[in-house]
Amino acid sequence: MTDKVDFTGVQWKSVEWTNLCLLYLRAHESRLAQPILGDDVAAGDIERIDYDFGRMHRALHPDTNQFMVALRSAQFDALMAAYLQRHPEAVVLHLGCGLHSRGLRMAVPDGGPWYDVDLPNVIALRRQLHSETERYRMIGSSVTDPGWIEELPAGGPVLIVAEGLLMYVTLDEVAALLHRLLDRFDSGELIADFLSPWGPRMSRIFTAGLIKWGTRDGREISRAEPRLDLVGSSPIMAGYERIPLSRQRLLYRLQYAIPAVRGYDRIYRYTF
Numbered sequence: 001m002t003d004k005v006d007f008t009g010v011q012w013k014s015v016e017w018t019n020l021c022l023l024y025l026r027a028h029e030s031r032l033a034q035p036i037l038g039d040d041v042a043a044g045d046i047e048r049i050d051y052d053f054g055r056m057h058r059a060l061h062p063d064t065n066q067f068m069v070a071l072r073s074a075q076f077d078a079l080m081a082a083y084l085q086r087h088p089e090a091v092v093l094h095l096g097c098g099l100h101s102r103g104l105r106m107a108v109p110d111g112g113p114w115y116d117v118d119l120p121n122v123i124a125l126r127r128q129l130h131s132e133t134e135r136y137r138m139i140g141s142s143v144t145d146p147g148w149i150e151e152l153p154a155g156g157p158v159l160i161v162a163e164g165l166l167m168y169v170t171l172d173e174v175a176a177l178l179h180r181l182l183d184r185f186d187s188g189e190l191i192a193d194f195l196s197p198w199g200p201r202m203s204r205i206f207t208a209g210l211i212k213w214g215t216r217d218g219r220e221i222s223r224a225e226p227r228l229d230l231v232g233s234s235p236i237m238a239g240y241e242r243i244p245l246s247r248q249r250l251l252y253r254l255q256y257a258i259p260a261v262r263g264y265d266r267i268y269r270y271t272f
């Protein structure tokens, strides 16, 4: 195939590698007979990428872990689709997009512009896989840098989406980001997942403190940015009943029964 892309330089355990793992898990899940997410774009991406996926496969235990990723992403997709059905003209800001194919799968025909935003090194990787169009844009910047927001059209509705991102920046930085975004748009929704207070505690032990903060109920966000009203939340593992493999479904059911595990990562929806 002529359009193979070379990812062999991606370093083990780098941010780029983490994104490649997530893409790999979504692609893996799409090959099930009855997938929950069914991300065929991810499967196509993985086929085009030149990388040692054998080693990654052994490290990831995809037969079990594919569902954690699929359940979370499917919930994000459903919440986003519901908003975009009501506001097809909305600007979509997909923050910390990584290598997620959402912008290619979900963009509303003739809808508003879609911006995929991530750190410059991740966007550089992404650009090897996909191209911009008039309505689909990629911005390589830290979300905490105020400059990128100046590129966005002002006013109108906005859908702000952050999957697996906002726990990596401090709560003060999240608040500053949200102030800037809400100053720029007239109305909208924020859909984001946050870890419980166990997140930063575990991270101090296992991941050198990468996780900056955690929340019991998502209310810190409304306190930090009072224009945001919390309207709903659910554990990322909600919907595990749809797991099509019986052993994995049982495993997720057992985990879901433990409050600390069930509540570890939750998706929150806010309106303004």
Ligand SMILES: C[S@@+](CC[C@H](N)C(=O)[O-])C[C@H]1O[C@@H](n2cnc3c(N)ncnc32)[C@H](O)[C@@H]1O
Pocket (backbone or CB within 6 Å): 015, 018, 019, 022, 023, 095, 096, 097, 098, 099, 100, 117, 118, 119, 122, 141, 142, 143, 144, 162, 163, 164, 165, 168, 169
């Ligand atoms: C766990 S990955 C999730 C990626 C993607 N949302 C997904 O679900 O596949 C976290 C992403 O957040 C990005 N990220 C972390 N800090 C960031 C920042 N300050 N600005 C922009 N992106 C950031 C990382 O580069 C990475 O792509």
